Amino acid sequence: MRVVVTGGAGFLGSHLCEALVRRGDTVVCADDLSTGRLENIEHLRHLGCEFVRADVTMPLELSGSVDAVAHLASPASPPDYLRLPLETLAVGSRGTENALRLATQHGARFVLASTSEVYGDPLVHPQHEEYWGNVNPIGPRSVYDEAKRYAEAVTTAYRGRRANTGILRIFNTYGPRMRPCDGRVVSSFIVQALSGEPLTVYGSGDQTRSFCYVDDLVRGLVAMIDSAEAGPLNIGNPQERTVRELAQLVLEITGSSSAIEFHRLPQNDPTRRRPVVTRVREALGWSPEVSIEEGLRRTVQWFAARPDAVAAAALLLRGGQSGADRGRPAADQLPVQAPPAPVAEQGAPAQV
Numbered sequence: 593m594r595v596v597v598t599g600g601a602g603f604l605g606s607h608l609c610e611a612l613v614r615r616g617d618t619v620v621c622a623d624d625l626s627t628g629r630l631e632n633i634e635h636l637r638h639l640g641c642e643f644v645r646a647d648v649t650m651p652l653e654l655s656g657s658v659d660a661v662a663h664l665a666s667p668a669s670p671p672d673y674l675r676l677p678l679e680t681l682a683v684g685s686r687g688t689e690n691a692l693r694l695a696t697q698h699g700a701r702f703v704l705a706s707t708s709e710v711y712g713d714p715l716v717h718p719q720h721e722e723y724w725g726n727v728n729p730i731g732p733r734s735v736y737d738e739a740k741r742y743a744e745a746v747t748t749a750y751r752g753r754r755a756n757t758g759i760l761r762i763f764n765t766y767g768p769r770m771r772p773c774d775g776r777v778v779s780s781f782i783v784q785a786l787s788g789e790p791l792t793v794y795g796s797g798d799q800t801r802s803f804c805y806v807d808d809l810v811r812g813l814v815a816m817i818d819s820a821e822a823g824p825l826n827i828g829n830p831q832e833r834t835v836r837e838l839a840q841l842v843l844e845i846t847g848s849s850s851a852i853e854f855h856r857l858p859q860n861d862p863t864r865r866r867p868v869v870t871r872v873r874e875a876l877g878w879s880p881e882v883s884i885e886e887g888l889r890r891t892v893q894w895f896a897a898r899p900d901a902v903a904a905a906a907l908l909l910r911g912g913q914s915g916a917d918r919g920r921p922a923a924d925q926l927p928v929q930a931p932p933a934p935v936a937e938q939g940a941p942a943q944v
C-alpha cells in the first residue's frame with residue numbers, strides 16, 4: 593500500500609510514517625517543515641519513506657498510485673498556531689481540500705486528523721461525538737478550532753459524494769519527538785523538571801486533560817486508515833488528570849526538585865477534557881494500553897538523552913514565556929500570585 597502522510601515530519605506524523613513503513617507500506621511524507629523536522633524521519637528514508645517538501649495549501653501533484661492519504665498537516669501546539677494564525681486557517685481549509693482532491697483523484701482512503709479542540713471549552717463532560725462543542729469563533733484558539741471544524745465539514749461533504757473518508761478526533765497526545773520548546777504542557781514540564789527550572793502551571797492547574805501515549809494513538813490511526821469508517825471517532829486516553837497532578841507526576845518520574853510556579857491562564861483555555869471512547873472501541877477494536885506513568889517514563893528517557901536541546905528549550909520556556917502568552921500585553925505575562933496549593937484530591941468533574 594502507498595500512503596501519503598501530510599505533516600509526516602511532525603511529532604504524530606513521523607510516528608505514523610514509522611508504523612506504516614515498519615509494516616511494509618510505501619510512505620510519501622509531505623511536509624513544509626514549518627513545524628515538522630526532517631530529523632524525525634531521517635531514519636525512515638532508506639526504509640521506503642519518501643520525503644516531499646510540500647505546502648499542502650498549494651495543489652498536491654504526485655506521480656504513481658496512492659492508496660491512502662492521512663492528513664495531519666497543521667501547526668498543532670497552541671503557541672505554534674497563535675504564532676501562525678493565517679497559516680493554520682489555510683492548512684485546515686485549503687490544505688484539507690487539496691488533500692481530499694488528491695485522495696479522490698486516486699480513489700484512495702482519506703483520514704482527517706481532527707482534534708478534541710472541535711469541542712472547544714466543553715459544556716458536556718466527558719465528550720462524546722454527538723456533542724457539537726463550545727468554541728469561541730473569534731478567540732485566540734479559533735484559528736485552530738474553526739479550521740479543524742471546517743476540515744471536518746469539507747471531509748463530510750466529500751463523503752457525501754462517495755469519497756472514502758474518515759475523521760478521527762485526536763485528544764492530547766505525548767511521547768518522544770515532541771519539540772522540547774513547542775510549549776505544550778507535557779514537553780514543557782519535562783524540560784523544566786530536567787533543567788531544575790520551575791514547572792509553569794497556567795491558572796490554578798485544576799483544568800484537566802486526558803493524555804494518550806503516541807504509540808497507542810498511532811495504532812488507532814493505522815486502524816482508521818485500514819477501515820472504511822466515516823467517524824468522527826474520538827481517540828485518546830480517557831484517564832483524566834489535572835494539570836497540577838501532571839506536574840507532580842513529572843516531578844516524581846524525573847526525581848526533580850523543581851518548584852511549581854503559577855502563571856496566568858491563557859484565554860479560552862478548555863477547563864476539562866476527556867474523551868468517550870466507546871465508538872472507537874466498537875468500530876476499530878481500539879483502546880489505549882500504555883499508562884501515563886509508563887508513557888511519561890519513556891518520554892522522559894527520550895528527552896534526557898538530548899541534554900543540549902533540553903537546555904536550549906529550558907531557556908526559551910523560562911518564566912512561562914513559552915508562547916501561550918506570546919503576543920499578549922506584557923502585563924499578562926507576569927506570573928500570577930497563586931499559592932502553590934497541594935495537589936487536590938479531585939473527584940470526577942461534574943456531569944453537565
Ligand code: UDP
Nearest residue numbers: 670775776777778780792793794799835861
Ligand atoms: N499548560 C500549563 N503550563 C504550560 C503549558 C500548558 O499549565 O507550560 C496548560 C494549558 O494551559 C492547558 C494544558 O496545560 O490547560 C494543556 O496545554 P497544551 O498546550 O499541552 O494543550 P491543549 O490541550 O491546551 O491544546
